[in-house]
Amino acid sequence: GESVGLHLPTLSVQEGDNSIINCAYSNSASDYFIWYKQESGKGPQFIIDIRSNMDKRQGQRVTVLLNKTVKHLSLQIAATQPGDSAVYFCAERTYGNKLVFGAGTILRVKS
Amino acid sequence: GAVVSQHPSRVICKSGTSVKIECRSLDFQATTMFWYRQFPKKSLMLMATSNEGSKATYEQGVEKDKFLINHASLTLSTLTVTSAHPEDSSFYICSAVHSSGNTIYFGEGSWLTVV
Numbered sequence: 016g017e018s019v020g021l022h023l024p025t026l027s028v029q030e031g032d033n034s035i036i037n038c039a040y041s042n043s044a045s046d047y048f049i050w051y052k053q054e055s056g057k058g059p060q061f062i063i064d065i066r067s068n069m070d071k072r073q074g075q076r077v078t079v080l081l082n083k084t085v086k087h088l089s090l091q092i093a094a095t096q097p098g099d100s101a102v103y104f105c106a107e108r109t110y111g112n113k114l115v116f117g118a119g120t121i122l123r124v125k126s
Numbered sequence: 127g128a129v130v131s132q133h134p135s136r137v138i139c140k141s142g143t144s145v146k147i148e149c150r151s152l153d154f155q156a157t158t159m160f161w162y163r164q165f166p167k168k169s170l171m172l173m174a175t176s177n178e179g180s181k182a183t184y185e186q187g188v189e190k191d192k193f194l195i196n197h198a199s200l201t202l203s204t205l206t207v208t209s210a211h212p213e214d215s216s217f218y219i220c221s222a223v224h225s226s227g228n229t230i231y232f233g234e235g236s237w238l239t240v241v
Contacts, residue, residue, distance in 0.1 A: 023167055023168075051232075058219050112223045112230065113172060114230065118169050
């Protein structure tokens with residue numbers, strides 16, 4: 016059955032607004048970070064990545080910011096669209112290419 | 127682009143039986159694959175690392191005799207849930223590391239329901 020515990024936090028934004036999703040990671044030695052989007056019943060979909068020697072990386076409508084001092088990642092989505100509604104996970108790569116996933120955030124886009 | 131395929135996408139089995147889930151890298155070789163488990167509205171939890179030609183490495187708390195992993199070729203890893211119980215019902219996801227070592231690709235996941 017389903018585990019008992021906290022539900023994923025939810026971010027609700029109006030269509031067209033910018034979204035900012037935050038994530039804290041745990042291992043200061045992690046050298047590579049990835050943001051994934053997961054739609055209901057599907058596997059994670061790669062959005063954008065960043066290496067630890069960078070603090071910002073931009074893609075199409077998305078920007079990832081990395082603050083190694085406080086071990087914090089953020090994903091910014093510009094002009095959020097209904098199709099962006101999903102669960103978003105950050106992941107940090109540890110040794111042996113293992114990915115450790117964050118708790119996740121539900122993004123709901125209101126039309 | 128690179129694709130990782132999981133089969134079956136959905137499976138229902140009876141308590142006490144075993145069920146096998148396959149993870150295939152369709153157009154690349156993967157010496158390393160990973161198996162994750164995900165409960166509804168929860169994050170992905172790494173279960174084990176599957177290495178081609180050697181024994182899998184299990185994360186703490188994951189029963190290796192319960193979740194058998196075999197990585198017999200550079201394109202296929204299998205997860206067998208043995209003596210399944212209803213609490214094994216979950217979404218199982220695999221990922222494969224491209225042999226270049228730089229990119230990780232995820233499968234679409236497999237829903238297991240044990241009745």
